[in-house]
Structures are given as structure tokens and as C-alpha cells.
Amino acid sequence: MGTHITTQLSTYSQTHSFHLISKPIRVSFISPPHFIGAKNHRRSMAPKDRKPHVSRNPELIRGVGKYSRSKMYHKRGLWAIKAKNGGAFPKHEKKAVAAAPAEKPPKFYPADDVKKPLVNKRKARPTKLRASITPGTVLIILAGRFKGKRVVFLKQLTSGLLLVTGPFKINGVPLRRVNQSYVIATSTKVDISGVNVEKFDDKYFGKKVEKKTKKGEGEFFEAEKEEKNTLPQDKKDDQKTVDAALIASIESVPDLKSYLGARFSLKAGMKPHELVF
């Protein structure tokens, strides 16, 4: 079998004169190296101006390029760089390293080897916001005092919680924080451009720190109770300013006001996994 094949080959190679060696490399002697990109060629390109070049070696499969090392050497024009520099790669002077101050040996060596904790480069970020939730989206709150209420989304705070408002006049939901997980985002959007929510952040909603009063038994309790029940006037005013602009844009859409005033509930025959919100 083997011999049969070789005779076959030899006859073939006799009839067709045929270089089994790779094709001769054609070196084009047109001016400076092509690797700068023939079209946008500028000899004196400042390093900043160069467009980052995509890989010249197309990937066949992950980890395997089309061209061999020698081919890539030629493609990148390293031969031209060498030629320009007289047969070797151009060397740059090393920047003078500032002499580091002499380190003193430590005064104290711990008796046991102390383990260093592993490096943690995670950054604290607010929870990733669902793509369906954008400023002005109507959300359905699913848990808590306001469950079922349809509410307007204003912005996401740095803690990740969503800042939300009824508006208060329409459904009794004040400026409030709500967790993204306890919310269904509907596809209904309200125009929120006239509303300024810059001043609201997590601190605004935090518990008020009371100044420590000296212990004066009987009077102490009464005074506390009076203060806690009322909402400070400036918060009421904030609510009004935010809602004023919102209510204007809500009333421009027919039925939207009564929609926001009504609670959501599942009725007979509604299948949540089939409902489009």
C-alpha cells in the first residue's frame, strides 16, 4: 500500500512541476513599513495619534492564530525596524530610577508568622438596576404598608434603594425608599423632566439622631413623645415641590391619575407568569 502511494506521488510531481516548499515571500520595496496602515500613513505620527491596531493575526480557534511566528515577524515589519536601526532592535535608555531611601531593619519581629488577609479589590456599588426601571417608570410595590400601590420611580440612591413617590396626593405614598426586589416594573412611563431630585439621598431618609438630654425623669418622657409624631415642615414642602411637577405631567395623560390611585391585585384568571406588565 505504501509503495503504491509514493509512486503515485512521484508521477504526479513529474507531470506537474510543483514547489512543495512554501511560496517565496514577496517583499514589496515600497517605502516605509506598511504596518502604520497604508491609508492613514503619516511618518511623523505622535504616539498619541496612532489608532490602536487590531490584531494582524486572525484567530482560527481560541488560542490558535492563522500565521506562524515567522510570518508574524514579517507582517509586523520587525525586519524593517531592525534594518532601519542597523541590524538590531532600537534600544531606549532606561529612565534613571530615583534611589529609594535606605530602609532600616524593623525594630520588632512578631514571634509567630502572621497571615496577611487576601487582597480584596471589590468596590461597593449600588445594586444593578433592572433595564426595565428608568426614571419615570410606574412601579407596583409588592410588600409592606403600600403593597399593591402603583408608584412613580424617581431615581436610584447610592445605597441601591429606589427613590419613589406616589405622588402623595394621588395615592398617599410619600417620598420613600423601596427595594428593587419588592417591585414590579410596568412599561408605563411618566414624564419626569420637570422634577428635581438632586437633593434626596440616603441621609435624608435616615433616622434623626437626637441630642442627648440629661436624665430628668418625668419630664424626659413627655417631651420625647411630642416631638416624634409630627413630620418636619421642610419634608412636607419637599413632597409638595416634587409632586407639583409630577402631577402636572400625570394629568396630561387620560386615566393615568385614577390608575395611580388604584391598587393592583390579582383577579381570577390572571396568570402572573403570562401577564405583560
Added chain:
Amino acid sequence: MPFKRYVEVGRVALVNYGKDYGKLVVIVDVIDQNRALVDSPDMVRGQMNFKRLTLTDIKIDIKRVPNKKTLVAAMEAADVKNKWEKSSWGRKLIVQKKRASLNDFDRFKIMLAKIKKAGVVRQELAKLKKETTA
């Protein structure tokens, strides 16, 4: 009692199972006892089991296995799309699709409209009742 819708070349059928669920296709050839060659302007011609098809009343005039161009022309001539959308079956499907795609806000608006309509009907009924008793 006798059959009215026959499997034949040119019969329009509705796909009731599989990747092309809900599409209208034309039976273009019968392969064997269980399968038909089926074609539609928006799909590649292929085989389908009869169990996946539900026959409709619509039939178009084509020869066995026409080319796509002829098929599309024949479908235009027979006005399959409009006939389907006007038929009660076709209309029902359109309504089902619309209902499935309703927004939460849309459902709310429909509820308001239903209540309003019922109110109007009840008023008229009350008027008529008054007339008959009076």
C-alpha cells in the same frame, strides 16, 4: 358529519405545535400518510406532520410544489391574509394575541371602559323596564 376540509395541494393550514406555532402555511405536497410538504412566504419549505396542522377553510389554486414566487402570487390572488383576518377564527386569534400583549395600564383602561359600558346598558335596560311596567 361528512368531512368538509380536505388535505390537498393548496389547502391553507394553521400550525398548532412547534417552532412555527400560529403561522398560516400552505400544503404544497403530500409526502406520505403522515406528513405534508408545507410552504409559506416567510419560511423555508419543509415537511410537517399532519398532527401539527389544523386545516382551515381557505384553499388556493396551485400546482404541486410551486416555486416561492408562484406561491406568493397565488396567495395574493386568493387574498389569503384578508380572508383569514376576516374569518371568525382569524379574528378570535387576533383578539387573543392582543389580550396577551396588554400592559397593566391597558388592562386598567379596559376595566374602566367595561364598567362604563355596563353602566350605559343598565341605564337603557332600566328605561325599557320602566316603559313596560308603566
